[in-house]
Amino acid sequence: MNTQRNLADLVREAPLGDFIRTRDLIRDDIIRAPLLPYLGAEGRIRLQAECLQPLGSFKIRAATSALQQLDSTLLARGVATASAGNFAQGLALAARRRGVALTVHVPDSAARMKVDNLRALGAQVVEHTFADWWQIMSTRETGAADGTFIHPVCEPAVILGNGTIGLELAESWPELDTVVVPFGGGGLATGIALALRALSRKVRIIACEVATSTPLTAAFAAGKPTRVERHPSFVDGVGSNSVLEEMWPLLRELIDQVIVVELAEAERAVRDLALRHHIVAEGAGALALAAALSPQCQGSHVAAIISGGNIDASKLCPILETHS
């Protein structure tokens, strides 16, 4: 497989063979996540429970894919990334399993617990000021000889890994006509979209964002990436100040619609998932269910991607104990 392929090529080619090979490459590191029937909506909504993946997020797919697509010479020199979140955790787990040295560059604002978890998984963690860290994210230059840099979003291997979800959805549910995906950087939505396109499946791709941070809505409105405010909330796994320039051409082409979810709807979805469907979703993970229940999805056969489950009890419990 050509690991040098760039993002534009990936979109143009929509290479089914690469998605299938990727699925085989990552099989031993992930679970086949269940597609759970949602109680209500006449059986039209199903929940792709990626929160059940090892370390609680779909990112293990992308992280494993990125490692598996490097040859042994490159792996022996180690790999590096810039992320403090679920992608780095997944990469750390996949790297440890393979005995690959990993350096993770994080902003010094990263949560202590996440940094500790990375170290516990054997990664070397380097802290930077936010500006320096953002520079690494943008240029992929870490300033150290720490091996192949793997970008957490704008990386063909990452998008191929995420796209394996699309293969599973297509196989599990012939009637599927809509997929709702939480929008972080766009790697998840575009990966699933490309895999479904590679299979020649006509499926509407809806990205959802939380009302406190709507860079994708802004980009579609302006016709280009645009700076927006980001307000902190319990939905901390998505949202940014802007769509990444590098991702915009893919997003514009592959995403059919954006749904903005209010915080109260996201909270109701977290509660519904935990108490009626028995899965723990973080705020970002619950957005897709909230969007799937909106009028825009009425009458459709919708898979909602429950992307992750990493939420503290101190955030989860006040939501569960609210009666709505």
Added chain:
Amino acid sequence: MNTQRNLADLVREAPLGDFIRTRDLIRDDIIRAPLLPYLGAEGRIRLQAECLQPLGSFKIRAATSALQQLDSTLLARGVATASAGNFAQGLALAARRRGVALTVHVPDSAARMKVDNLRALGAQVVEHTFADWWQIMSTRETGAADGTFIHPVCEPAVILGNGTIGLELAESWPELDTVVVPFGGGGLATGIALALRALSRKVRIIACEVATSTPLTAAFAAGKPTRVERHPSFVDGVGSNSVLEEMWPLLRELIDQVIVVELAEAERAVRDLALRHHIVAEGAGALALAAALSPQCQGSHVAAIISGGNIDASKLCPILETHS
């Protein structure tokens, strides 16, 4: 399939064909529950997440199996059961899907919410004093012309339905050598044991009970069903005053070992399942993980059956917010 087969015949014959047919009969009503790798214990423990089944419990398997094995003449006359718990809920869902009339006999002590849920699922609910209700459970005589009576535990079709979990475990995990099962009435443990025996798989069957109610431990100690105290706790899905006489011959033959779990261990397991593995388990559902982590399972390849997830936020959250 011979629906008149009694329990003793079922044990003697260990009919693989019937388990396989049952699996096919219930396929559309259940999910293929994921066998999740437990984080820790060097990958030796896996979690059979039955809490993700529709209505949050493995009981949908047994309930659907019981209905599917009646012919259309019998179904047209309706069915009845005596249970207020997950079995009746599952039967109500399966009956509604098939347009079958269901009467559920419950003790007047049954939780209001459970009775309301049953009615919402279309069941007719008849309340009795506890003594009268127990009489129905023991004699299978409801005193009304409400169709075929389906016992929630001592019923070949129920045990066949539960046994489908054994087929899935055997298929998913060749190294499996131990299954840990929460002990309620014994239908789950014996079903899984019989299916594995039918497959000629040598697997140790461990039943677990909570320290506040240990009828199985008492029965093994005395060599026969024996009356014990039952103290209420958050683990409300298992425990009774005695093993059922009718089940004892199966239990004695099929269960290799009993592990008693302390309440604090059960709480730790609930927390671990929710916050690290992102599944919501009720107390009974978490017992199997607690037991799988005990010294008796050291070195084994253990599937822990996470049997159900129906727990109120008011019970769940104090457990999640405790730091251990």
